Amino acid sequence: MNWRKDQRRGERGYHHGNLKEALLQAALDLISQKGPAGFTFADAARMAGVSPAAPYRHFRDxxxxxxxxxxxxxxxxxxxxxxxxxxxxxxxxxxxxxxxxxxxxxxxxxxxxxxxxxxxxxxxxxxxxxxxxxxxxxxxxxxxxxxxxxxxxxxxxxxxxxxxxxxxxxxxxxxxxxxxxxxxxxxxxxxxxxxxxxxxxxxxxxxLGFPTERKPEPAEEKPAGQYSGPWGKPK
Structure with missing residues (x-):
């Protein structure tokens, strides 16, 4: 699914049982308008066109x-x-x-x-x-x-x-x-x-003393390994 902020308003309603996607799109629209702290669970339900209890079918809170x-x-x-x-x-x-x-x-x-x-x-x-x-x-x-x-x-x-x-x-x-x-x-x-x-x-x-000019690099240089910790928190 292509999640874009410019999706038409009519595409986010609750149709054919697609309640989870409708709620996610509604919340995304509300974040665009009010920021992530500017709306409630009930606001997301209202924006999606469903009852305040409906979101609990898919999300704990x-x-x-x-x-x-x-x-x-x-x-x-x-x-x-x-x-x-x-x-x-x-x-x-x-x-x-x-x-x-x-x-x-x-x-x-x-x-x-x-x-x-x-x-x-x-x-x-x-x-x-x-x-x-x-x-x-x-x-x-x-x-x-x-x-x-x-x-x-x-x-x-x-x-x-x-x-x-x-x-x-x-x-x-x-x-x-x-x-x-x-x-x-x-x-x-x-x-x-x-x-x-x-x-x-x-x-x-x-x-740091690094060269920053663009030039061919050694063929034996290997890609880096996997990262092993969450954002900003090295193990």
Whole structure:
């Protein structure tokens, strides 16, 4: 199913027993309008055109409804980041710049999903499916950080890939939240959010002593391994 914020209002009603999907779409619309904290379980039922008791057929409470939306958001997010990374082709720096642009594009084009994922307050650790989806998405950034760490020239200490992944994620998330989502109150920039993030990452890498020019890389370089912890919490 293509979950987009611009689906027609008439498509979200309760038809042919599709109550769960109708409730998820209703909640997504409400997040777009009011934010993840701005509506109740009953509001979602009303928006879907069903009784206040109907949502309990599929969701324990509002948190479980938000968790389901956040999970779908992370699944789409992972697909977008994976396609952008493209296993580091044609070179690590170019591929990583695409990942940054994809990150900002998702935050801008899917603000309701992004809010559910990062601003709803739903505890990821208590929902295994949501945790797994978030880990898979972060694994793309971790893989890119592993490849970036491998670029450290001789004599330059190689920083832990997890540390780099968390730093780069924090930069991406900060630009997306402050400047990349089209919020009316955001500060005006003399550059695009994509240009700001690219400059931040290049300055960060140069500060670590890494080369940032694009050039062919050794054929024996291997893709990174799997990430083993949830967002922002290394094991």
């Amino acid at each position: 509002r948190d479980e409804l938000l968790s389901s939306i956040a999970q779908r958001g992370f699944e789409q997010f992972e697909q977008l980041l994976t396609a952008a990374w493209d296993d580091g082709r044609p070179d690590t720096i170019t591929a990583f710049e695409r990942v940054g642009k994809a990150y900002l594009a998702f935050a801008r084009e899917e603000p309701a999903f992004y809010s559910a994922m990062f601003e709803s307050g739903v505890p990821v650790e208590t929902t295994p499916a949501l945790m797994a989806a978030s880990e898979r998405a972060f694994a793309v950034i971790r893989a890119a950080a592993e490849r970036l760490a491998a670029l450290a020239p001789p004599g330059v200490p190689r920083p832990p890939a997890m540390m780099m992944a968390l730093h780069i994620w924090a930069m991406s998330h900060g630009v997306a939240s402050l400047f990349g989502r089209g919020d009316a109150a955001r500060r005006k920039l003399p550059m695009t959010p994509e240009e700001l993030l690219e400059a931040e990452v290049l300055i960060y890498l140069r500060g």
